[in-house]
Structure formats: C-alpha cells, structure tokens
Amino acid sequence: MFTDDQPRSRFELSAFTAQGYERGRGVGWQLAWLLVSGVVVRSWWCPGRLRIAVLRSFGARIGRGCVIRHRVRIHWPWKLTVGDGSWIGEGAWILNLEDVTIGSNTCVSQEVLLCTGSHDRLARDFRFDNGPIAIGDGVWIACRSTVLRGCTIGDRAVVGAHSLVRSDVASGQVVYGCGP
Template structure:
C-alpha cells in the first residue's frame, strides 16, 4: 500500500543550495534551452554551474539538465535536441558519444516495495563511442558500454555490454566493430 505523504528526501543530496538551484532553473529555462543560444554558450553555462565538459562537445537546443554539477561529458560528444539528462545522481558520458534527440537518461527512481516510495536513485555511465538513439531511455544504475547502441525507442534497464545493440523490443545482439 502506497503512502505518498510519508515520502521524504531522506538520503538525497541535490549537491548545491537552493539559491544555486533556482539560478540554474532560471538560466536553463530562459537561455540554455533556447533555439537561439549558440552551442558553445550552452557548454559554457554548464561549466559555469559545475559540469565537467570536454572539448568539441555539441549540445543542441531544448536539452534539459537537472543538475549540471552532477554531469561529466567527454570530448567530441553530441547531445541532441530535446534530450533530457535527469541526473539526481551523477551522469558520466564518455568521449565520442551520441545522445540523440529526445533521449532520456534518468538516474531517479523509487522503491516500489516501500510504502513511503523512497528514492531508489543510481548513477548512469555511457562509455566512449556509445550511441543512445532517438527517444531511447536509459534507467538508473545502468552502464552503456563502449560502442554499444541503445536503438531508437528502446528502454535500457540493465547494463548494455560494449559492442552490443539493444533493439526497441529489448533484444540484444553484437554490433560490428567501429571502423
């Protein structure tokens, strides 16, 4: 039986104070996500709020990042239009990764067995050369391995080994070695 009024933020650390959180939300919703904001300014804004962003990173418009200070992105990575990095816990994205349009990386969850619906959050790692395709979802605690592919519309709920493709129906098969 669920008792949602019993829910608390126990054990969850947002990582910054309320003023920084509010300032980030203001910047994210007015400048960062806007179509007219240059990609390099988006990178600069994330860095200003504590993200560790490599060189040559491309972040398109309408990207949402919950907490920049819990984000690490490697060199030459692309994050596509409308992607949502829901990082209650750290998200680490390697080098030469493509996170496509409207993909969701969600580190947050709840313990469905607990009456108070307490958090069941866990970090996400997307390793070098991986591709999280359009509208794919990567859930809390998952590692997407090197050069692995989460196909469009797929839901990755357990680790995806390197050089593995997960299809929308959840099937997995090897992918060819990158050239």
C-alpha cells in the first residue's frame, strides 16, 4: 500500500502471471532437465558427444558435427535447433523461453547470451514480451555478445565481440557495439 508521499511504481509485479508463456513440457520433464543439465551437461568432465546425446534425448535438434562446449546453459533444449557443423562456445547462455534456431557452420562464441525473453515495459503487470531468435548459416557471433528476443541474423553475418543486437542483422552484414 502506498501513501500519498511515496512514489508509485510503474509496475504491479504481484499481478504478473506468465500468461501466454508455454514451457513446452510438463513439470516433471522440466525438473529432470534442470537436474541433468546442472550435473552432467554443463560439467567440464562431460564428453562432447555425451553432452549432445543428452541434449537430443531432451528434444534438442542438433545436426552432425556440432561442438557444444562445457558450461553452456540451455534453458529448454526442446526449443533449440542447431544445424550441422556449428559450434557453441564455453559459457554461452541460450535463454530460450521461445525457439532458438542456429544455422549450419555457425559459431556462437564464448559467453554469448541469446535471450528470447523480455517483458512489456508499458504493461502494469510486466507481462512477458518474448520472441524467437533465428541465426543463419555461416554466422559468427563473437564473445560476450548479446542477441535479444525477436532478432534474425542473416547468413554469413558477423556480430563483433561485446555487441548488443536488438534488431535484425542482414545477410553478410558486420555489426559491432550497440548495433542495429
């Protein structure tokens, strides 16, 4: 409760319900993934082939010849598609509340964040404003870059280190910093 002399918040966070967000699997499946992910998939000792096999068993669609390093965090593997020959570097975080598609021969470097989730800053209940991420073939997303929800990165594009991508990147385009 606010008194007249206290500023009012823009949001009523207690009204947040996650309405419209579909996790894609039941609670038991989600809990199993969180356990296996934390104990096996992200561990340094887990061989790459086993890591990929476990991800596939939880619904990830991963092509041939992919490399997924340790400490990679994948929120929901059943919302992930990776093409042939792609690499996902150590410490990358794929926060895929919605689908993330990574093309073939694409490099997602160390500590990159692919974030499909957001909130509607104008909504009092701070409801979700999520969107998928699509990354084309032959793309390089350099270390510690962030790609935000709803973005498409075209084939052969390059996203420079420490960049923030908040809108689509055209095929063959090179972006760095806070672009486009």
